[in-house]
Amino acid sequence: MDLVLPDFGLLFWTGLVFCSLLFLLAKFAWKPILGAVNAREQKIADSLELAEKTKQEMQTLKAENDALLKQARIERDKMLNEARIQADKFVEEAKAKAKEEAQKIVNSAKESIENEKAAAMSELKTHVGAISLEIAEKLLQSELSSDGKQKALIEKFVDNISMN
Amino acid sequence: MSVKMSSINLRRFLLLTCVFFFFNNAFSSSSSKEKEFNVGEMIMHHVKDAHEWHLWGPEHGGTSIYLPVILYDNGLKMFSSDNFYHGEESTTIDHKTHQSVNFYKGVGPAKGYALYHEKIYKLDNNNNLKIEEGHVHGNTKPFDVSITKNVVSLFIGALLLFLIMFSVARFYKKNGAVAPKGIAKFMEPLILFVRDDIAKENIKHNKHHKFLPYLTTVFFFIWINNLLGLIPIFPGGANLTGNITVTLFLALCTLFLTLIYSNKNYWTHIFATPGVPLVLLPIMIPIEIVGIFTKPFALMIRLFANITAGHIIILALISIIFINKSAYWGALSVPMALFISILELLVAALQAYLFAMLSALFIGAAVEEAHH
Numbered sequence: 001m002d003l004v005l006p007d008f009g010l011l012f013w014t015g016l017v018f019c020s021l022l023f024l025l026a027k028f029a030w031k032p033i034l035g036a037v038n039a040r041e042q043k044i045a046d047s048l049e050l051a052e053k054t055k056q057e058m059q060t061l062k063a064e065n066d067a068l069l070k071q072a073r074i075e076r077d078k079m080l081n082e083a084r085i086q087a088d089k090f091v092e093e094a095k096a097k098a099k100e101e102a103q104k105i106v107n108s109a110k111e112s113i114e115n116e117k118a119a120a121m122s123e124l125k126t127h128v129g130a131i132s133l134e135i136a137e138k139l140l141q142s143e144l145s146s147d148g149k150q151k152a153l154i155e156k157f158v159d160n161i162s163m164n
Numbered sequence: 165m166s167v168k169m170s171s172i173n174l175r176r177f178l179l180l181t182c183v184f185f186f187f188n189n190a191f192s193s194s195s196s197k198e199k200e201f202n203v204g205e206m207i208m209h210h211v212k213d214a215h216e217w218h219l220w221g222p223e224h225g226g227t228s229i230y231l232p233v234i235l236y237d238n239g240l241k242m243f244s245s246d247n248f249y250h251g252e253e254s255t256t257i258d259h260k261t262h263q264s265v266n267f268y269k270g271v272g273p274a275k276g277y278a279l280y281h282e283k284i285y286k287l288d289n290n291n292n293l294k295i296e297e298g299h300v301h302g303n304t305k306p307f308d309v310s311i312t313k314n315v316v317s318l319f320i321g322a323l324l325l326f327l328i329m330f331s332v333a334r335f336y337k338k339n340g341a342v343a344p345k346g347i348a349k350f351m352e353p354l355i356l357f358v359r360d361d362i363a364k365e366n367i368k369h370n371k372h373h374k375f376l377p378y379l380t381t382v383f384f385f386i387w388i389n390n391l392l393g394l395i396p397i398f399p400g401g402a403n404l405t406g407n408i409t410v411t412l413f414l415a416l417c418t419l420f421l422t423l424i425y426s427n428k429n430y431w432t433h434i435f436a437t438p439g440v441p442l443v444l445l446p447i448m449i450p451i452e453i454v455g456i457f458t459k460p461f462a463l464m465i466r467l468f469a470n471i472t473a474g475h476i477i478i479l480a481l482i483s484i485i486f487i488n489k490s491a492y493w494g495a496l497s498v499p500m501a502l503f504i505s506i507l508e509l510l511v512a513a514l515q516a517y518l519f520a521m522l523s524a525l526f527i528g529a530a531v532e533e534a535h536h
Contacts, residue, residue: 006409026377035336037336
């Protein structure tokens with residue numbers, strides 16, 4: 001029967017030991033242990049959160065970089081194109097100008113040739129006139145050197161006139 | 165006397181199980197000299213508290229730790245229990261059954277006291293003990309706060325637990341919030357198990373922090389003392405957690421915690437259970453009030469009965485050898501006792517878990533907020 005009857009002495013010691021143990025463990029064991037474990041759990045949670053945040057930041061950064069790179073590439077292409085067009089335009093312009101210049105030179109050359117030619121012609125004409133006069137003079141001199149010849153010529157002229 | 169002799173044989177047997185065949189004859193011859201072996205008496209003696217811690221050898225001249233007796237009877241009296249065990253072996257006649265009953269009369273500082281079934285009584289004017297049907301009648305019991313076998317076991321268990329947990333705590337103090345190593349690595353999952361699966365699971369609304377020290381202490385206290393009880397020799401073997409006084413105290417702690425921290429919602433559920441018609445309340449209220457006490461009562465009985473039953477089964481299985489007076493029975497009883505011992509390892513942890521878990525459940529019910 002006394003197996004199931006509580007004993008005061010043991011109750012006293014159990015109470016004393018258990019309460020002291022509870023106090024000592026709470027102060028020197030559970031508090032530091034759970035404190036450290038909680039701190040560690042917090043640290044891990046924080047680290048995970050930070051990692052997640054960093055990952056997201058990296059992603060946005062990468063997206064930004066990609067956008068920048070893409071824009072830069074577009075701009076470069078645009079610039080290259082523009083430069084090419086500009087260059088082509090320059091070449092075209094230069095060609096046109098050169099052609100025009102050449103034309104001008106040719107034209108002025110032609111003009112001056114014409115002028116020269118006209119001058120030469122007029123000079124030639126005067127020369128030819130002079131020469132003709134000279135020839136005519138000489139001819140006249142030779143023709144009119146004898147009276148007979150003068151007479152024949154007059155006759156000839158008279159014939160011609162009569163024919164008219 | 166027969167109990168003592170049998171228990172000595174039992175202990176010797178436990179130490180020499182591996183060579184038991186060679187001792188077969190020795191056992192048989194020594195058994196034949198004894199009176200009839202009373203298994204029930206032997207087992208009861210082992211699962212109960214005592215004022216000595218028997219180690220080995222015969223009762224007189226053997227090795228025993230005699231524990232201090234502390235009495236408060238017209239002043240504090242303190243002496244060794246040796247004064248009883250090596251005192252005057254006396255006999256008296258049971259007034260009802262008329263059989264002779266053995267008890268010890270104290271000598272020296274223990275004079276005037278008697279030790280009967282490990283309990284201390286004051287001798288009457290005739291310097292005798294009046295016993296009826298095996299129980300003492302008429303003799304008063306002095307106020308006894310002796311350091312008994314269970315108290316020593318309690319000290320050992322508490323000290324061991326404190327040293328283990330203190331060294332775990334020291335690890336964290338030294339290393340900060342890092343991954344645990346060594347003993348901390350072993351204990352941390354257990355502590356976290358109590359925190360997460362016992363406290364947090366049963367005490368809602370994040371109120372478990374306040375009760376965590378109690379729940380962890382009670383869990384490890386029960387577990388370590390259960391395990392110490394499974395060790396056959398000193399410093400184990402005391403049936404501490406299978407003692408009704410210890411389980412009573414622990415259950416009272418849970419009861420007081422539920423009552424102290426109980427809120428309005430808890431009492432509303434007892435005196436005006438929601439959803440119960442008014443006419444049924446006269447029936448429901450007494451049931452609910454009884455329920456407050458049956459819950460910790462069940463805690464007390466569960467732990468006491470499980471641990472005591474474990475001790476009884478192992479002792480009974482070993483006793484098969486002594487009942488049959490042949491060590492050959494060891495071939496049957498030792499494997500069975502081994503099996504039960506291993507089962508008891510599981511029970512030791514399981515009962516600690518159950519006590520802590522149900523305590524958390526009761527506390528959780530007391531502090532739960534209304535959720536309607």
